[in-house]
Amino acid sequence: MARSLTLQDVSLRFGGISVLDGVSFTVNPGSIHAVIGPNGAGKSSCFNVISGLYRATAGSVHFGDVDLCRLAPHQIAAQGVGRAFQNIALAPHETVLDNLMVARHRLTRAGMISTALALPSARREAAAHRQRVEEIAIFVGLTDVLRAPAGTLSYGWRKKVELARALATEPDILMLDEPVAGMPAGEKMEIAALIRAIRDALGISVVLVEHDMPMVMSLADHITVLDFGRRIADGTPREVMADFHVIQAYLGTTDAPADELADALNQEVADRA
Numbered sequence: 001m002a003r004s005l006t007l008q009d010v011s012l013r014f015g016g017i018s019v020l021d022g023v024s025f026t027v028n029p030g031s032i033h034a035v036i037g038p039n040g041a042g043k044s045s046c047f048n049v050i051s052g053l054y055r056a057t058a059g060s061v062h063f064g065d066v067d068l069c070r071l072a073p074h075q076i077a078a079q080g081v082g083r084a085f086q087n088i089a090l091a092p093h094e095t096v097l098d099n100l101m102v103a104r105h106r107l108t109r110a111g112m113i114s115t116a117l118a119l120p121s122a123r124r125e126a127a128a129h130r131q132r133v134e135e136i137a138i139f140v141g142l143t144d145v146l147r148a149p150a151g152t153l154s155y156g157w158r159k160k161v162e163l164a165r166a167l168a169t170e171p172d173i174l175m176l177d178e179p180v181a182g183m184p185a186g187e188k189m190e191i192a193a194l195i196r197a198i199r200d201a202l203g204i205s206v207v208l209v210e211h212d213m214p215m216v217m218s219l220a221d222h223i224t225v226l227d228f229g230r231r232i233a234d235g236t237p238r239e240v241m242a243d244f245h246v247i248q249a250y251l252g253t254t255d256a257p258a259d260e261l262a263d264a265l266n267q268e269v270a271d272r273a
């Protein structure tokens with residue numbers, strides 16, 4: 001059954017520093033949910049709490065009925081929470097195929113001994129994983145580079161491999177940290193189309209941290225805005241764009257009337273589209 005991801009009053013402190021302060025939001029099943037905000041707002045920290053790399057100081061994170069705060073990162077991945085990282089962490093000398101096969105590890109049933117002895121059951125299982133990885137590569141558009149060492153690929157291709165690797169873990173929900181950072185416009189559109197297809201064709205929910213506002217506004221079903229570790233807005237792209245607090249956080253001014261600031265933000269989004 002499709003599950004929601006719910007953060008309830010999540011706080012995170014490092015020593016005396018408050019990084020997240022009572023953050024709540026729900027990612028509905030089958031939706032694209034963006035988490036946006038200025039630099040240092042706490043977006044990556046929020047992702048790190050969800051995926052178990054950081055432990056929340058207070059509050060809860062549930063995926064369906066499961067309390068993720070009690071689990072280690074590998075157990076959270078086993079719950080179907082997948083993640084592609086902002087800084088690409090692929091094995092550069094391994095082929096794209098091998099990089100993707102590593103992601104299948106947690107789904108592998110055959111033990112080390114039967115794999116080492118290449119028993120028929122282990123061989124059959126490896127072949128099935130390989131077939132699935134090739135299907136994912138076709139979906140993401142990586143077939144031409146499957147046998148290339150990951151380190152020889154351009155930045156844009158490596159971002160796609162990172163995305164495919166996250167898909168290869170068979171997630172129910174996929175967290176993407178700045179998937180189009182540093183990409184030219186054409187490649188950004190390609191990734192945006194891919195993210196839509198992940199939602200629509202695969203039925204996977206997507207949680208997205210992204211600075212590219214035109215992309216966020218066109219792609220997201222729902223947006224949560226963080227600023228200084230606090231949730232300052234939450235709603236549809238249209239609602240969020242019209243929200244005075246969001247405009248303040250982005251444009252950094254409090255003097256102008258809200259409708260003027262909304263116009264300015266709309267214009268900025270239109271200019272950059």
Ligand SMILES: Nc1ncnc2c1ncn2[C@@H]1O[C@H](COP(=O)(O)OP(=O)(O)OP(=O)(O)O)[C@@H](O)[C@H]1O
Nearest residue numbers: 014017018019037038039040041042043044045046
């Ligand atoms: N492990 C840590 N120890 C101490 N402070 C941390 C740690 N991780 C994050 N922070 C602090 O938490 C704040 C939020 O950082 P975070 O990376 O989550 O923001 P962000 O919204 O993702 O920013 P950006 O858009 O620049 O990636 C920053 O002030 C950062 O220095």
